[in-house]
Amino acid sequence: MESAESKEDTIEQPSYHHGNLRRAVLDAAAEAIAESGPAGWSLRELARRAGVSHAAPAHHFGDKTGVLTAVAADGYTRFADALEAAGDDLHATGLAYVRFAVDHPAHFAVMFRPQLYRPDDPELAAARARADAVLTRGVQGVASGAGQDADGTAALAAWSIVHGFADLWLSGALPERLGDDPVAAAKPIIGHLFAE
Numbered sequence: 001m002e003s004a005e006s007k008e009d010t011i012e013q014p015s016y017h018h019g020n021l022r023r024a025v026l027d028a029a030a031e032a033i034a035e036s037g038p039a040g041w042s043l044r045e046l047a048r049r050a051g052v053s054h055a056a057p058a059h060h061f062g063d064k065t066g067v068l069t070a071v072a073a074d075g076y077t078r079f080a081d082a083l084e085a086a087g088d089d090l091h092a093t094g095l096a097y098v099r100f101a102v103d104h105p106a107h108f109a110v111m112f113r114p115q116l117y118r119p120d121d122p123e124l125a126a127a128r129a130r131a132d133a134v135l136t137r138g139v140q141g142v143a144s145g146a147g148q149d150a151d152g153t154a155a156l157a158a159w160s161i162v163h164g165f166a167d168l169w170l171s172g173a174l175p176e177r178l179g180d181d182p183v184a185a186a187k188p189i190i191g192h193l194f195a196e
Contacts, residue, residue, distance in 0.1 A: 022070070024050040025057050029071050033106035038068060038116050068110055069117035069124055075107030076127030083134040090138040094162045094190035095183050097135075101166035102182045108170065112163070135159060158193050165189050 028049035032041035043057045043064060050057070061067045079100050086096035101108045110116055117124065139155040168174050169182045178185035 021050070021052060021056055021060055024052065025060065025067065026070055026074050029067050030104075030106040033071070033109055038110050038113065043067070065117060069121045071107060072110050072117045073121060073124035073127050075104060075111040076124060076131050078104060078107065079111065080127055080130040080134060083131055088137060090158065090193060091187075091190055093134065093138040094158070094193065095186055097162045098166045098169065098182050098186040098190075101170060105170055108166070161193060162186075162190060 025046055028046045029041070031049060032045060035041075043061075044054045046057045046067065047054045057067060061070055079097075082096045082100045083093055086092040119125070135158070136155055139158050165174075165186050166182075169185070174185070
């Protein structure tokens with residue numbers, strides 16, 4: 001007959017063999033970051049949230065920086081997908097940027113803070129390059145002059161405006177008169193990009 005102790009261990013002991021450990025830990029990390037910020041959680045907490053053994057996140061990601069690197073890579077992949085889905089129109093791309101920030105605030109909180117992760121990670125670098133290419137194409141489509149933004153100033157201006165709006169929205173710093181729809185509020189702001 002099985003003892004009560006071994007039965008309890010069988011029921012309550014989380015297993016490392018999770019259906020998709022990586023996705024479960026990344027989802028748990030996004031949830032923890034949304035609640036406590038990029039630094040306000042531990043690997044043990046992620047394991048608890050994901051329903052895996054306390055050693056599983058460390059075994060799979062190495063350390064907290066490894067988890068944040070994977071969150072940033074996942075974020076940039078989702079970000080690139082969202083920007084690509086907006087097409088070549090810079091205005092639509094800018095609105096997709098804002099929508100992504102609002103829909104994925106935990107990823108957004110990590111992606112643009114390279115001191116939190118390993119920026120040279122190949123998966124992260126590829127996803128970021130993909131997102132950068134979409135933004136650059138959009139700016140080149142509207143930048144005036146033969147150089148088509150050869151020095152990157154127009155791209156930096158566009159990025160600053162859209163990212164600044166998204167960050168201000170997420171922090172609650174924008175005036176209440178803008179309403180509660182971030183995309184609608186961003187439309188006229190983004191419309192000022194390269195207006196003649």
